[in-house]
Amino acid sequence: DQQVKQNSPSLSVQEGRISILNCDYTNSMFDYFLWYKKYPAEGPTFLISISSIKDKNEDGRFTVFLNKSAKHLSLHIVPSQPGDSAVYFCAAKRDSNYQLIWGAGTKLIIKP
Amino acid sequence: EAGVTQFPSHSVIEKGQTVTLRCDPISGHDNLYWYRRVMGKEIKFLLHFVKESKQDESGMPNNRFLAERTGGTYSTLKVQPAELEDSGVYFCASSQGQFWDTEAFFGQGTRLTVV
Numbered sequence: 001d002q003q004v005k006q007n008s009p010s011l012s013v014q015e016g017r018i019s020i021l022n023c024d025y026t027n028s029m030f031d032y033f034l035w036y037k038k039y040p041a042e043g044p045t046f047l048i049s050i051s052s053i054k055d056k057n058e059d060g061r062f063t064v065f066l067n068k069s070a071k072h073l074s075l076h077i078v079p080s081q082p083g084d085s086a087v088y089f090c091a092a093k094r095d096s097n098y099q100l101i102w103g104a105g106t107k108l109i110i111k112p
Numbered sequence: 113e114a115g116v117t118q119f120p121s122h123s124v125i126e127k128g129q130t131v132t133l134r135c136d137p138i139s140g141h142d143n144l145y146w147y148r149r150v151m152g153k154e155i156k157f158l159l160h161f162v163k164e165s166k167q168d169e170s171g172m173p174n175n176r177f178l179a180e181r182t183g184g185t186y187s188t189l190k191v192q193p194a195e196l197e198d199s200g201v202y203f204c205a206s207s208q209g210q211f212w213d214t215e216a217f218f219g220q221g222t223r224l225t226v227v
Contacts, residue, residue, distance in 0.1 A: 041221075042220050043203050043220050044218050091155075098143070098160050100147075100155075101157075104152070105152075
């Protein structure tokens with residue numbers, strides 16, 4: 001049973017436009033959510049996170065929105081740049097458990 | 113400062129053989145984690161060390177997998193004997209504090225192919 005789902009394997013966006021990556025989860029006990037970015041042949045790197053007590057967190061071009069009632073979060077990238085082309089993973093955790101539960105990732109392609 | 117280093121970057125072995133993956137965390141990081149991504153699917157937790165102690169190994173798939181962390185420094189993950197389903201990318205990460213903060217860093221991964 002996959003507790004964190006990223007239903008879009010890939011997404012193609014024009015440079016300069018907004019990229020919206022989606023993530024759904026099933027476990028209402030998750031209290032912290034993170035987005036990671038991964039380039040080929042590299043490990044994931046932390047991008048942005050949000051606590052379950054918030055509904056929005058912003059860091060530069062990146063904003064994460066959390067809708068707890070829908071068990072849905074999204075990552076917005078505005079404006080999209082060529083260097084944003086990568087695989088984006090959504091991850092979640094609960095309580096003080098160090099385990100992260102990951103989605104399968106969405107490959108974002110930014111077209112020039 | 114050096115990041116998390118994993119060795120080898122690639123390994124191709126035959127079914128039934130043994131493979132040992134190594135991870136060198138960032139110096140001073142007490143927490144070390146192993147994760148695995150199989151066939152482009154989600155990344156899955158394997159285990160978590162705090163210094164030399166296994167804090168949580170609930171993600172280890174079976175007893176063919178053995179992880180150690182010598183003296184609380186580098187860690188090894190041994191697969192013996194390897195099976196076809198063990199193929200995937202094995203990531204190591206380390207952090208000084210809580211994993212969900214920005215303190216956690218991943219290595220580049222070891223791509224294991226069992227044929």
